[in-house]
Amino acid sequence: MPMITFDGHDYDCHQGETILEGLTRHGVLLPSACGQGVCQTCISKAVKGKPPVESQKGLKDTLAAQGYFLTCICTPEEDMELAVADVSKGWLKATVIEKQLLNESVMRLxxxxxxxxxxxxxxxxxxxxxxxELVRSYSLASLPDEGVLELHVKRVPNGQMSGYLHDDAKVGGSFTIDGPVGDCFYTDKDLDQSLLMVGVGTGLAPLYGIVRDALQHGHRGDIHLFHASLAESGLYYADELNALAQQHENVHYIPCVLHGEVPEGGMKGDIQQLVQTAVPQLTGWRIYVCGDPEIVNGLKQTCFMAGASMADIYTDPFV
Amino acid sequence: MSLYDELGGEASIDAAVGIFYRRVLGDAYIKRFFEGIDMEKQAGKQKAFLTMVFGGPNNYTGMDMRVGHKHLVEKMGLNDTHFEHVLAHLRSTLAELGVGSDKIQEIINIADSVRDDVLNR
Known part of the structure; x- marks a missing residue:
């Protein structure tokens, strides 16, 4: 009889009973609605134990890869511990080994x-x-096998954390971090799929990791990476991305600005319209959009309307 | 055999949700009701709804529909005309999927039966 651990308590689950039924029998009420594994209201994360594959049906692949599953259709095969939201694995100590400005306001840490x-x-x-003790989230631009963690920190006016990181944090100084968190990443479900990546400002950070991760997996489909900023001074890593496009003929890097000079090979205008004009048909494509929440949510809808399936749209909206 | 199985089960519902949701968001008359909401959650709810109207496995009680639309009725004036637009989109979605007209009418009748729940009457 599998034991289910939730919120520090152990509950037994009868043979053939779903986790949702088992916990309900013990008076623990989890959010749920359809009871058929369709609406995904009851999504939970297994922090210990492996959820059966059937309990992950219909979930986005990046959620399944992190142990998410549906309690209403999960008949546990082994002891499991669950969390209904993301749980911290505990704070880790990390030491600053490099600080480098990438443009006038973004620093690589x-x-x-x-x-x-x-x-x-x-x-x-x-x-x-x-x-x-203020906490802020930063996307990882590095690859796991690089060892170091790379963050792109934009200086926010009067920003407590970004101001501290830019002005006061010293190489050799230490921080506490926790994570990782998030479901916007590459999976090798289809190496030939065309990929559209749009990063606004430091929205490039996660994409710089994702594009290189895709190439490491041997991704063969075309990859169109748009990096957008108000003006050219807000772009960065153009040399690195141009080099990546040189090395891999399926990689296309398109720097985009709203005002002023247009960088070589780039475009000028509203990023949502530029993407719509450049790639009007997205049926079968996989999409990654990161950065400013308003633009990310707008592009998410634009891409869906242009034919991309919801299961193929990955976003990371952040300020 | 239920219509759900006849249409191809879960895979056909996924296809239907994609077409249906695109039609709804592309309708200027009703798209404001969908602004600012989580698209994934919305797609999940549409999937549950379409599974129900297709006669697939469901647990429909109407409570979720009432609660989910209450603020739209009270604050944004959701009414019969909006509901009929959604029905029309369901009708054209089914036609696009190649469902015959008798079956379409059968499904529309089931969908229409949730009207009072959606409009909180």
Whole structure:
């Protein structure tokens, strides 16, 4: 009889009973609605134990890869511990090993964590301010096998955390971090699929990890990476991305600006319209959109309307 | 055999949700009701709804429909005309999937039976 651990308590689950039924019998009421594995209201995460494959049907692949499953159709085969939301694995110590400005307001911060962080390129971590305990999330631009964690920190006017990271944090100083978190990352479900990636500002950070992760997996389909900013001074990593496009003929890098000079090979205008004009038909494509929430949500809908399936749209909206 | 199985089960519902949701969002008369909501959650709810109207496995009680649309009725004036637009989109979705007209009418009748739940009457 499998035991289900939830919120620090153990509950037994009868033979043939779903986790939702088992916990309900014990008076533990989880959110649920259809009871048929369709509406996904009851989604939970297995932090210990492996959910049966059938209990992950219809879930986005990046959620299934992290142990998410549906309690209403999960008949557990072994002891499991669940969490209804993301749970912290505990804070890790990380040391600053490099600070480097990438343009006038974005700094590359490289950290070495005391324990290896197991993550998918494109996920994010939470960073705690050493003095005020303030917590902010930053996307990982690095690849797991690079060892160091790379973050792109934009200086926000009067931003407590970004101001501290830009002005006060010292190489050799340490922070506490936790994570990884997030479901915007690459999976090798189809190596020939065309990929559209759009990063606004430091929305490039997760994409810089995801595009290289895709290439490491041997992705063969075309990859169109748009990096958008108000003006050219807000772009960065153009050399690195141009080099990547040189090395891989399926990679296309398109820097985009709203005002001023247009960078070489780039475009000028509203990023949503530029994407719509450049790739009007997205049936069968996989989409990654990261950065400003308003633009990300707008593009998510635009891409869906242009034919992309919801299961193929991955987003990471952040300020 | 239920219509759900006849149409091809879960895979056909996924296809239907994609077509149906695109039609709804593309309708200027009703798209404001869908602004600012989580598209994934919405697609999940549409999938549950279409599974129900196709006669697939469901647990429909109407409560979720009432609660989910209450603020739209009270704050944004959701009414019969909007509901009929959605029915029309369901009708054309089914036609696009190649469902015959008798079956379409059968499905539309089931969908129409949730009207009072949606409009909180």
């Amino acid at each position: 490289r950290l070495q964590s005391e324990e290896t962080l197991d993550y998918f390129a494109g996920q994010f971590i939470n960073l705690k301010h050493p003095e005020t």
